Amino acid sequence: MIKHELSTEEIIKDAAKKVFLEKGFGNTTTRDIAEHASSNIALVNYYFRSKEKLFQEIFRECFADTFAPIARILNDDLPLEAKIYKFVDQMIELLKSDPMLPMFVFSEMRGENSKIGSLMAEMHPKENRFLLQLEEEAAKGNIRKTNFDQIELSLMSMVIFPFISMNMIKMKQNLTTEEFYRFMDERKKAIPEMILTYLRHRG
Amino acid sequence: MIKHELSTEEIIKDAAKKVFLEKGFGNTTTRDIAEHASSNIALVNYYFRSKEKLFQEIFRECFADTFAPIARILNDDLPLEAKIYKFVDQMIELLKSDPMLPMFVFSEMRGENSKIGSLMAEMHPKENRFLLQLEEEAAKGNIRKTNFDQIELSLMSMVIFPFISMNMIKMKQNLTTEEFYRFMDERKKAIPEMILTYLRHRG
DNA sequence: GTCTATACGGCGATAGAC
DNA sequence: GTCTATCGCCGTATAGAC
Numbered sequence: 001m002i003k004h005e006l007s008t009e010e011i012i013k014d015a016a017k018k019v020f021l022e023k024g025f026g027n028t029t030t031r032d033i034a035e036h037a038s039s040n041i042a043l044v045n046y047y048f049r050s051k052e053k054l055f056q057e058i059f060r061e062c063f064a065d066t067f068a069p070i071a072r073i074l075n076d077d078l079p080l081e082a083k084i085y086k087f088v089d090q091m092i093e094l095l096k097s098d099p100m101l102p103m104f105v106f107s108e109m110r111g112e113n114s115k116i117g118s119l120m121a122e123m124h125p126k127e128n129r130f131l132l133q134l135e136e137e138a139a140k141g142n143i144r145k146t147n148f149d150q151i152e153l154s155l156m157s158m159v160i161f162p163f164i165s166m167n168m169i170k171m172k173q174n175l176t177t178e179e180f181y182r183f184m185d186e187r188k189k190a191i192p193e194m195i196l197t198y199l200r201h202r203g
Numbered sequence: 204m205i206k207h208e209l210s211t212e213e214i215i216k217d218a219a220k221k222v223f224l225e226k227g228f229g230n231t232t233t234r235d236i237a238e239h240a241s242s243n244i245a246l247v248n249y250y251f252r253s254k255e256k257l258f259q260e261i262f263r264e265c266f267a268d269t270f271a272p273i274a275r276i277l278n279d280d281l282p283l284e285a286k287i288y289k290f291v292d293q294m295i296e297l298l299k300s301d302p303m304l305p306m307f308v309f310s311e312m313r314g315e316n317s318k319i320g321s322l323m324a325e326m327h328p329k330e331n332r333f334l335l336q337l338e339e340e341a342a343k344g345n346i347r348k349t350n351f352d353q354i355e356l357s358l359m360s361m362v363i364f365p366f367i368s369m370n371m372i373k374m375k376q377n378l379t380t381e382e383f384y385r386f387m388d389e390r391k392k393a394i395p396e397m398i399l400t401y402l403r404h405r406g
Numbered sequence: 407g408t409c410t411a412t413a414c415g416g417c418g419a420t421a422g423a424c
Numbered sequence: 425g426t427c428t429a430t431c432g433c434c435g436t437a438t439a440g441a442c
Contacts, residue, residue: 008425022314026229030418040427045419100313107310109370110303111225149386150393153372157364158357164367167312169356183352190353194401201400233436243409248437
């Protein structure tokens with residue numbers, strides 16, 4: 001295992017990611033980024049040409065970091081129950097390690113004329129194995145028939161929203177970050193239980 | 204009923220709200236606001252002293268618009284099932300009429316040293332009738348015993364998150380705004396059903 | 407109350423020395 | 425590759441005429 005020093009470019013990019021995720025594009029200045037990287041404005045533009053370009057690069061990565069795991073797990077070849085447990089577990093672990101990710105991604109996707117747009121096209125020509133799987137189980141009579149788009153959205157909501165409202169929750173319940181994360185760990189059981197109980201209950 | 208012309212102050216404030224909600228504080232300029240109000244920068248500062256002050260005023264209102272109805276309905280004097288149905292229905296109607304509200308509020312609450320902070324203190328010394336009610340029903344054996352904070356958070360998540368990810372959903376599923384709202388109307392039944400089925404199922 | 411004109415600072419970006 | 429110095433622009437805010 002070779003020990004790598006971080007290159008200046010990587011240091012700047014990491015600093016930029018940190019600041020962008022915390023404050024968003026509009027509240028971030030190139031000077032912010034340079035300072036966080038213990039560098040200077042000239043170098044930021046030397047490596048990335050502009051604040052805008054740097055932002056695009058980071059947003060692309062964050063977008064992928066958020067949605068690639070979702071698509072990957074939902075298209076896994078696993079039985080329904082195991083898949084749901086795995087999805088909730090892995091997503092919560094991912095978001096615990098990068099809790100600002102969803103707020104950042106969704107926030108920067110606001111507005112019709114968004115800086116984004118093109119990213120969507122490339123992202124999900126993907127087929128959705130999860131929905132098919134729910135239809136199959138329903139056909140077999142193992143779970144109730146219902147609108148499974150609603151189920152999928154509820155699953156996403158219950159996993160992701162707590163991180164978006166993390167600050168609110170922490171203040172309201174007077175929690176440290178550690179305590180909040182323990183609360184989220186509890187959800188690894190609570191969410192699948194609710195979804196599965198509903199699906200299995202005679203409609 | 205007297206017909207009121209909007210005052211210049213109100214026109215500017217409405218314009219500011221529209222722009223702030225769409226783009227956030229950092230991506231909004233005083234010029235934006237003035238243009239949307241068919242006015243000029245001087246007038247914006249004449250009525251509100253600064254962009255910051257104007258923002259604070261609007262944020263306060265949006266914060267209240269979001270959380271006051273939540274607290275109000277959850278503290279209503281209604282049986283559990285009716286309360287949950289009412290909560291989901293009223294919140295979805297509210298958010299349909301102002302779909303950018305949650306994204307705006309949560310986005311501007313990011314970061315520890317946020318422009319906000321003080322608002323929290325005044326907001327919820329409120330007791331939470333909803334959680335007490337769940338405990339009561341559990342004591343009577345009408346619903347299962349579980350961590351009701353998780354239930355409450357799941358309820359919020361399923362109602363609010365879809366509006367935060369609205370753009371994503373609309374693009375992914377190729378929906379118009381009308382179709383998205385119909386999808387949300389469907390949730391008025393789907394969400395309470397899931398929650399209640401889970402609560403009533405023998406744990 | 408409203409507008410034009412302007413002050414002033416901070417922003418993104420680059421030139422040019424090393 | 426790195427840094428200092430600086431340019432030009434656009435941001436917020438205000439002075440002052442009407």
